Amino acid sequence: MNYDTLLSRAGERMQQSAIRQMGTVAAQAPDIISFAPGYPSPEAFAWSDYQTIAARLLSGRDPTVLQYGPTRGYAPLVELLVDVLARRGIAATVEDIQITTGSQQGLDLLGRVLLDPGDVVLVELPSYTGAITAFRNAQAALVGVPQEPDGLALDALEATTARLRREGRRVKFLYVVPNFQNPTGLLIGLEKRRRLLDWAARHDVLIVEDDPYGDLYFEDQASSADTRPIKADDREGRVVYLSTFSKTLAPAFRTAWMVAPAPLAARFEVAKQTLDLCTGSFDQRVVYEACRDGVLDRHVPRLRQLYRRKRDVMEQALAERFGGAARWRSPRGGFFLWVTLPDGIDAGALLPRALAHRVIYVAGQAFFVDGSGASTLRLAFSLADDARIVEGIGRLATAFREVTAAPPARR
Amino acid sequence: MNYDTLLSRAGERMQQSAIRQMGTVAAQAPDIISFAPGYPSPEAFAWSDYQTIAARLLSGRDPTVLQYGPTRGYAPLVELLVDVLARRGIAATVEDIQITTGSQQGLDLLGRVLLDPGDVVLVELPSYTGAITAFRNAQAALVGVPQEPDGLALDALEATTARLRREGRRVKFLYVVPNFQNPTGLLIGLEKRRRLLDWAARHDVLIVEDDPYGDLYFEDQASSADTRPIKADDREGRVVYLSTFSKTLAPAFRTAWMVAPAPLAARFEVAKQTLDLCTGSFDQRVVYEACRDGVLDRHVPRLRQLYRRKRDVMEQALAERFGGAARWRSPRGGFFLWVTLPDGIDAGALLPRALAHRVIYVAGQAFFVDGSGASTLRLAFSLADDARIVEGIGRLATAFREVTAAPPARR
16 A cells, blocks of 8 residues: 555655654664753652652552543642742743643644644744644744844844735744753843743734743853743733753653643643543652652752753863864753854764764754754753763764864765 | 634634543542543552552663653563554554554544545544544544444445545545444444455545454453454555553553554654654553553453443443433443433433533533434443442433423423
8 A cells, every 4th residue: 555645744744853863763772872862861860759659649549640630730730830830930820721741742732723834933043843843743834033142133033023924924923942942052031031022012923932941050150030931021921831840850751831821721721632631640640749749849959960060071071072173152051062063064964973983962954944054963961971971072073083084085 | 812813723623522521520529420431440450560560660770761762662562562462363563553642642643644624534423532523623524424233334334435435525544443332332243344444445545443442341242252353354554553551551651552554653653753752651661561560461351340340230220210211232341331312302401410410421412423412322331339330320310300301491
């Protein structure tokens, strides 16, 4: 049978995620040092706390622990999130909150509920590939806006919006990752965040604010105040805010959430019914108890230390092994170093050579909706331990030298 | 803001699931006896086995337990499923299998990868609402085919297919639940299953076979042989087969799977990357270890006994309390009794009265894509214990008598 003739238009066009692909490569070969996916460090998981919590939950005293749960989410967790959000400056009610099976499901829900084929979504250049593919799979047109050191270039944003308006195209929303962006690690400045809200009001569009890394600021260069969400100052209900426990507790629990104006949250709930009925009950209970019992609060300050140290180790190794050939801006939080190689070096073409030396990363081009970024790459310092970071950067430098020192090909 | 103007066409049309709605009602009031959603019995969960497994998994010895996992699924679980499928007569390789976050995600993936707006999906009259809404949200046109006591009426299927062909409409697949169908509990006869494969070959369409209940046959009226999947005789790669651990282990683990010809399975994998990256690693590991350690095999024979007894208790209560006013065909497996009330009694209109007496069910009309079935209802005997089944049927009979005995409304 020729299955291609059976595919939907969306099904025909779907593309592999560059990050997931690299994750699969790494999983198959433990000797590979992976700087590719943004996996948290297993040192950072509260194993014994989860053991205690799981033993309690699985006693059988509460039969709902292993049952289907409400689509909106486990109610005590939703209520707890009201407090979590308040600490971030966001005033939300339980009617505004939808639990999702990872933030990826939140991105998918946005595509399903808001995007028709041809609708425009504005994204940063570069932007998170998981969002790019989710919106592309909804057949949206993605339009990129360049970044400055303090985030999204507002002049370019205005000019792009005006051009799209002249062309009669409908912008549904702007997708941004203001805190320690994936992939660049950049922070959007506070003043700029407020001006983004003005922009959204003037053009009557939504802002989708994805915030997985906000808690993970590095205290040498940033503070909690620098990470105030755009949503905290959203008086008009123009911001849909996404966050997750994947980077602070553990990805395996697949527990994340969206905050949206109540009428939109209700639409997301109805849409989620057909996606997976509900996020796993046991997973949500573990996360709830970990928050309630203080595991998360005790844990996050340690994570800031841990990832800051990993960043330092990677930066030092890069400086030592690449000299001036690798350029980057020191990230003030999060999981990623965003590296620019000298002009003419293609990070995608370097990848097979790196793989031969048993080290992988994500070539930067996948993050650019305009096809630029050939000489960039994203290095996640989050997963590997210190020794493997040093070893991996060494391998990468070897691969890099082979490519740059190679004589021009002759026939 | 008026959020309605921002919705996609699919987002505008999405409808609440009748089953999920009832689930929410029941969760909010523990004094309600719920025959509504197809929840397994908590007596049926292997609590202490899960406690042992969780303690082992959360020791921290294997860091991948709490990490992101491959989109295709936890590899040892995928390999184990090859054997599970072989025991059902299905020859599959790991390339054919995709783990999903519940079977609902499988239904959603089918919609995403295969359905364009206006494509036709054939479904049984009645059919599972979770499938109906998943395909509707992909903007497919659903066309119903009546049932006979041994399942789908083949003459009607041929006539419908011919009519659609004359109208120039494209049928992408037939969706069926051959084993103890949701909602009717019917089994499709074995000869009819083979004839469905012939039909699919002649018309060059796929069959989607959803099989959550196949293991749960009741030995007084059925055997393993009666449940042989259509997929087992699929020589041409025309069947996509779905099954799940939700009804046998526990729904909270959200672990289900699809079997499809490898080129289609690869498409589902790519599509799932944007849905939720991966199904929860911890959940999949618990399921894997429960299968590997024999928990599932020890458990399933007990489940057959348990649900058969619950069926008997409900049938007896119905016979005693409704006399001839409620008609049903005794289900040979699964979770549901499908009841027809006397003509002119609307099961949807009865529901508020039933709720006033603290008992709920799902009115049958939601399962019919042609709007028929007003006098039918689905009763899940799976969740409540024996005493509550008897009590609940008593309450339902009281509500029924109030409706039927009520004098015509006057003004």
